[in-house]
Amino acid sequence: MHPLTPDELCAHLLAQGLSFHRLEHQAVFTVEESAALRGKVPGLHSKNLFLRDKKGRLFLVSARENARIDLKRLHEVIGASGRLSFGSAQLLLETLGVTPGSVTAFAVINDRAKAVTMVLDANLMTGEAMNFHPLINTATLRIGRDDMLAFLRGTGHEPMIVDLPVPDDDSSNHAASPGQDTGLSPE
Numbered sequence: 001m002h003p004l005t006p007d008e009l010c011a012h013l014l015a016q017g018l019s020f021h022r023l024e025h026q027a028v029f030t031v032e033e034s035a036a037l038r039g040k041v042p043g044l045h046s047k048n049l050f051l052r053d054k055k056g057r058l059f060l061v062s063a064r065e066n067a068r069i070d071l072k073r074l075h076e077v078i079g080a081s082g083r084l085s086f087g088s089a090q091l092l093l094e095t096l097g098v099t100p101g102s103v104t105a106f107a108v109i110n111d112r113a114k115a116v117t118m119v120l121d122a123n124l125m126t127g128e129a130m131n132f133h134p135l136i137n138t139a140t141l142r143i144g145r146d147d148m149l150a151f152l153r154g155t156g157h158e159p160m161i162v163d164l165p166v167p168d169d170d171s172s173n174h175a176a177s178p179g180q181d182t183g184l185s186p187e
Contacts, residue, residue, distance in 0.1 A: 003110040042129065053084055105148070
């Protein structure tokens with residue numbers, strides 16, 4: 001089965017009675033690049049990390065764009081086996097049907113095997129609308145918290161909502177920072 005297109009995703013959302021606003025824009029690959037959209041797109045902006053643990057379990061972590069995430073301790077919070085690493089571009093495409101720079105919580109719709117655990121930053125759950133790419137990085141969908149939760153649950157991905165660990169101020173600690181790519185480290 002082929003991955004959904006952005007238009008198919010939007011049609012799915014509408015069919016489920018979920019409200020969203022779509023904005024087309026130039027391609028953005030990092031949180032820093034997407035900062036130019038802030039005046040045009042209200043709501044909370046996200047960064048999304050596609051991760052795997054030592055046993056091969058997969059996780060999609062969606063956090064507020066400015067979140068500093070301690071990747072050395074994240075496994076403890078989400079119940080992963082050992083430290084986490086970034087999933088490869090090939091694994092991302094095979095599992096979620098998206099490419100680096102387009103990682104998004106909406107991609108779980110393409111995870112028909114239910115191989116990915118969806119993790120949401122508790123700081124995204126404030127009630128303010130959230131922004132995610134609709135499977136490509138040339139558009140943004142703004143969606144309300146309750147509609148996003150309904151979408152995730154409707155795909156069979158009950159989200160794990162957690163307070164993500166924040167790194168110490170020690171610069172040697174590896175952390176996902178605001179400017180990080182939206183999913184993968186360079187390979």
